[in-house]
Structures are given as structure tokens and as C-alpha cells.
Amino acid sequence: xxxxxxxxxxxxxxxxxxxxxxxxxxxxxxxxxxxxxxxxxxxxxxxxxxxxxxxxxxxxxxxxxxxxxxxxxxxxxxxxxxxxxxxxxxxxxxxxxxxxxxxxxxxxxxxxxxxxxxxxxxxxxxxxxxxxxxxxxxxxxxxxxxxxxxxxxxxxxxxxxxxxxxxxxxxxxxxxxxxxxxxxxxxxxxxxxxxxxxxxxxxxxxxxxxxxxxxxxxxxxxxxxxxxxxxxxxxxxxxxxxxxxxxxxxxxxxxxxxxxxxxxxxxxxxxxxxxxxxxxxxxxxxxxxxxxxxx
Numbered sequence: 001x002x003x004x005x006x007x008x009x010x011x012x013x014x015x016x017x018x019x020x021x022x023x024x025x026x027x028x029x030x031x032x033x034x035x036x037x038x039x040x041x042x043x044x045x046x047x048x049x050x051x052x053x054x055x056x057x058x059x060x061x062x063x064x065x066x067x068x069x070x071x072x073x074x075x076x077x078x079x080x081x082x083x084x085x086x087x088x089x090x091x092x093x094x095x096x097x098x099x100x101x102x103x104x105x106x107x108x109x110x111x112x113x114x115x116x117x118x119x120x121x122x123x124x125x126x127x128x129x130x131x132x133x134x135x136x137x138x139x140x141x142x143x144x145x146x147x148x149x150x151x152x153x154x155x156x157x158x159x160x161x162x163x164x165x166x167x168x169x170x171x172x173x174x175x176x177x178x179x180x181x182x183x184x185x186x187x188x189x190x191x192x193x194x195x196x197x198x199x200x201x202x203x204x205x206x207x208x209x210x211x212x213x214x215x216x217x218x219x220x221x222x223x224x225x226x227x228x229x230x231x232x233x234x235x236x237x238x239x240x241x242x243x244x245x246x247x248x249x250x251x252x253x254x255x256x257x258x259x260x261x262x263x264x265x266x267x268x269x270x271x272x273x274x275x276x277x278x279x280x281x282x283x284x285x286x287x288x289x290x291x292x293x294x295x
Contacts, residue, residue: 033275040268047262059269069270071245072253079164079235079249080228086168087224088217091175096209098176099183112180115173124237127166128153131238153239156246163235163247170234171227175220182216183209215289222285226278250274 040059044052063069098108115123130137131152139149152162186209194204232251235241241248248256254274258267 036268036275037272039264040272042265044265044268045261045263052265055265059266060273062266063269063273068245068248069250069253072248072250075160075247076229076231076250078160079167079231080225082164083167083171083231084221084224084228086164087171087175088221090168090172091220092179092217094172094176095179095183098180109180112173112176115170116177118170120170120233121237123166123170124234127162127169127234128238131162154243156243159239159243159247163238166234166238167228167231171224175224178220178223179213179216182213186212218285218289222282225281225285229274229278229281 039052041054041056042052043055043058044050094112098105098112102108131139133139133149133151133154136152138152142149150158152158190208190212191204194208199207230251231249232255235247235249236252239247241252250270251274254267254270257263257270261267
């Protein structure tokens with residue numbers, strides 16, 4: 001049984017060994033994407049039957065004229081622009097704190113794991129209670145300070161910032177865990193040499209820690225940006241996209257078209273748009289990461 005493989009060249013053997021992995025990758029990744037794109041070229045509305053008719057790029061033309069899609073895209077991009085830097089800054093601070101030489105480190109590290117391990121919908125429901133206008137904790141604090149309570153989840157602007165704060169709280173722990181792993185790979189000798197030379201803490205951070213932590217930070221930003229573009233659970237649990245469609249994200253609009261309206265053709269076109277957006281952002285990050293490695 002083993003003789004045919006012993007007679008193969010190294011390249012041929014590598015091909016046969018990797019073939020199952022490529023087949024599995026094609027089954028779970030490539031085929032769904034291709035099927036999604038094919039469906040996006042059809043007028044497939046399950047309320048009228050399961051047979052779609054080919055309409056070409058009609059669904060994509062409709063995207064450009066759909067005001068609700070443009071609003072969902074705007075909300076998604078704004079959430080990404082706010083929550084990704086926010087999670088990066090908070091996560092960096094948490095990682096630096098967790099990297100301090102505590103006598104007992106496990107409570108600090110456990111504090112980082114808890115928000116990350118909490119289900120997204122559960123986090124959204126908790127913060128929905130926090131920001132509830134009548135009996136929420138945030139308004140209770142405002143009343144105790146002599147300030148007027150705010151309608152956090154019914155005002156479009158306040159709802160956006162309440163959702164953003166929740167996402168930053170939930171995702172900063174993931175960034176902190178990635179950066180903490182990066183911090184622990186930095187040799188202690190660099191810090192000892194800088195202290196011997198009389199470097200200030202700020203100089204040590206900007207000249208040693210931050211440059212050596214940049215690859216880990218970029219990896220965390222890649223994952224955080226992609227998940228931000230796909231944001232669904234937290235705004236769905238907190239506001240359901242409301243008031244109106246003020247906090248409806250692109251992923252929520254895809255669900256509305258595909259699950260509620262049963263319009264699989266148009267919903268697939270929306271999903272392809274989200275996929276292309278995620279891939280474009282990933283390519284930008286990877287090119288920047290490669291330039292950093294070459295430099």
C-alpha cells in the first residue's frame with residue numbers, strides 16, 4: 001500500500017497529501033461563495049416559488065437605488081470607524097495592564113476573558129437594560145448626579161453611541177488578548193537596556209513596545225474590522241435596528257431581505273456586497289502588513 005507513495009516525487013506527494021484539505025476548503029468555503037454569487041444573479045423570491053429566473057446584474061443595479069441599503073451601509077461603516085479604533089485603544093490599555101508584574105495574574109487575565117467569552121446577544125441584552133430610559137443603570141447614575149435622564153435607545157444619535165460603547169466593551173477584550181500575547185514575545189533585555197540608558201517610560205513605549213507590537217496589532221485590527229463590518233447581534237438585541245432604521249446594519253438588512261421577505265436573490269446580492277467589502281479591507285491590511293515585514 002505504501003509503495004506508490006514512496007515512488008512519488010516530493011511535489012507529487014505534497015499534492016496528494018494536501019488534496020483532502022483543498023477539497024474540504026472548497027466544500028466549506030469556495031462552493032458557498034460561488035453559490036451565493038449565482039443566486040445573486042437570479043430573481044429568487046421564495047414566496048412565489050423555489051425556481052429563480054436569471055436577471056443578470058439587476059439585483060446589483062437595485063442596490064445603488066435602494067435608500068435603505070445605503071443607510072445600512074452608512075451605519076455599518078460608521079460603526080466600524082468608531083468601534084475598531086475604540087477597541088484597539090481600550091484593548092491596548094488592558095493588555096499593558098495585564099502585562100504588569102502582578103503577584104497574582106489570573107484575576108486580571110480572567111477579567112479579559114469574561115467579556116470575550118460572553119455571547120454577543122447576551123451582551124446586547126445586558127447593555128440594553130443598562131441604557132433603558134426608565135430603570136436603566138446609566139440614567140439612574142445621571143439622576144443621582146442631578147442630570148436629566150436621556151432616551152438612549154429611542155434617539156437615533158444616542159442609540160448609535162450606546163451600541164458603539166457596547167461593541168467597544170465586548171470586543172476590546174479580544175484585542176487585549178491578542179496584544180497580550182504579542183507583549184509577551186518582546187524580550188525583556190530590550191527594556192533593561194533602555195532603562196540602563198536612562199530612557200523615559202514614554203520613550204520605551206513608543207520606541208520599543210509599540211513598534212514590536214505592530215504586527216500583533218494589525219492582526220487584531222484585521223479580525224476586528226471584519227467582524228465590525230458584519231455587526232449584527234448587538235444592535236439587533238439592543239434596538240432591532242431602530243428607531244426606524246437608524247441603527248440597522250448591513251448584516252441586519254441582509255437578514256430582513258432573506259429571512260423576513262424571503263427575497264433570496266436580492267439578499268444574496270447584499271451578501272456578496274458585504275463579502276467584497278470584507279475582502280477589500282482584508283487585502284489592504286495584508287498589503288500594509290507585508291510592507292512592514294519588508295521594511
